[in-house]
Amino acid sequence: MAVYTHLGAEDMAALIAEFDVGTLVSAKGIAEGVSNSNWLIETTGQDGRGARFILTMYEFRIDIGELPYFLSLLDHLAAQGCPVPRTIHSRDGRLYLERPNAAGELKALALIEYLPGVSVSEPTAAQARAVGQSLAQMHEAAASFRGVRANGMGVAEWRRLADACGVDGLAEISPELARIVAENLPRLEHDWPAGLPASVIHADLFPDNVLMLGSTVTGLIDFYFACNDTTAYDVAVTHAAWCFDASGTSFRPDLSQALLEGYRDRRPLSAAELAALPRLAQGAAMRFAMSRAYDWLNTPADALVTKKDPMAFARRLEFYRDHPEVFGPEVFAA
Numbered sequence: 001m002a003v004y005t006h007l008g009a010e011d012m013a014a015l016i017a018e019f020d021v022g023t024l025v026s027a028k029g030i031a032e033g034v035s036n037s038n039w040l041i042e043t044t045g046q047d048g049r050g051a052r053f054i055l056t057m058y059e060f061r062i063d064i065g066e067l068p069y070f071l072s073l074l075d076h077l078a079a080q081g082c083p084v085p086r087t088i089h090s091r092d093g094r095l096y097l098e099r100p101n102a103a104g105e106l107k108a109l110a111l112i113e114y115l116p117g118v119s120v121s122e123p124t125a126a127q128a129r130a131v132g133q134s135l136a137q138m139h140e141a142a143a144s145f146r147g148v149r150a151n152g153m154g155v156a157e158w159r160r161l162a163d164a165c166g167v168d169g170l171a172e173i174s175p176e177l178a179r180i181v182a183e184n185l186p187r188l189e190h191d192w193p194a195g196l197p198a199s200v201i202h203a204d205l206f207p208d209n210v211l212m213l214g215s216t217v218t219g220l221i222d223f224y225f226a227c228n229d230t231t232a233y234d235v236a237v238t239h240a241a242w243c244f245d246a247s248g249t250s251f252r253p254d255l256s257q258a259l260l261e262g263y264r265d266r267r268p269l270s271a272a273e274l275a276a277l278p279r280l281a282q283g284a285a286m287r288f289a290m291s292r293a294y295d296w297l298n299t300p301a302d303a304l305v306t307k308k309d310p311m312a313f314a315r316r317l318e319f320y321r322d323h324p325e326v327f328g329p330e331v332f333a334a
């Protein structure tokens with residue numbers, strides 16, 4: 001569940017009245033998501049024909065100081081034609097408002113455009129191709145975005161998370177996990193690709209952050225890890241998130257080929273980027289193995305959150321290390 005704060009009907013109506021979107025008709029809590037409280041809002045709309053929005057209260061994790069980067073990035077990408085929800089600005093031009101949460105702490109709230117579509121759990125090749133195309137479209141469209149944010153989930157953070165788990169903590173999750181981190185993290189730290197083209201990246205484009213209708217991408221959402229970093233690393237993250245079964249044991253070459261071809265339809269990958277992809281993909285797998293391992297050990301047993309399996313990504317890491325040909329030229333020649 002993810003509605004941590006109860007907003008009464010009068011408070012909600014007053015909040016929505018701060019935006020030029022008509023009057024409040026209904027507000028329903030959204031169960032998905034863990035970091036924020038989210039509501040599906042229905043209003044009469046500016047023209048009386050009805051309109052839908054997503055209202056988010058940023059409960060944990062997101063620093064209010066970073067919200068202008070995330071929310072104005074949505075506006076920028078939407079204005080460039082990307083399938084990204086626009087931020088609705090308040091009548092007095094603010095990107096977000098502030099209200100007390102359940103504990104009386106001041107929290108930020110943003111209203112964003114509602115987009116149709118559902119997140120797929122078993123993607124087809126046509127859907128993977130469309131996601132590759134949308135990712136490339138986003139990279140191109142973001143080139144003119146002026147905001148800058150460092151990647152808080154980069155190599156240094158993988159090390160910090162690994163050290164915070166400790167060898168014993170990693171081994172408690174799985175002895176294999178401790179071994180894979182010990183064997184691969186120092187190597188990735190030492191040889192992490194540098195000097196490749198950089199841009200704004202989404203950095204977390206998992207299937208649950210893509211809305212689709214059939215094989216059409218209708219929404220890229222949850223930009224709260226977006227940052228400026230190596231563009232091809234975003235391709236690697238998306239590849240790691242889309243091209244395996246849930247356990248990370250079974251690689252799907254059909255999805256891989258479709259995703260990479262879709263991406264290259266819109267933005268060519270240079271020889272240097274292609275050569276770096278095996279290592280970038282190992283890093284992407286390490287990033288999610290480490291954030292999941294840390295959460296595994298530090299999420300209270302009674303939290304209403306499903307723990308995600310770190311081994312699913314540790315296995316992907318070994319797969320990428322052992323199969324660099326996944327990104328080889330023969331894949332694209334086929």
Ligand SMILES: Nc1ncnc2c1ncn2[C@@H]1O[C@H](COP(=O)(O)OP(=O)(O)OP(=O)(O)O)[C@@H](O)[C@H]1O
Pocket residue numbers: 002030032033034035036037038054085112113114115116208219221222
């Ligand atoms: N613009 C949108 N249009 C339609 N539905 C949306 C939109 N934004 C979010 N949603 C819906 O709300 C759900 C929760 O959103 P989101 O995943 O961003 O929450 P979160 O708490 O930030 O997530 P997490 O903690 O997993 O990062 C999504 O699964 C999606 O169903």
Ligand SMILES: N[C@@H](CCO)C(=O)O
Pocket residue numbers: 204206288291292308
């Ligand atoms: N998408 C991530 C969570 C965000 O870090 C995961 O599945 O582990």
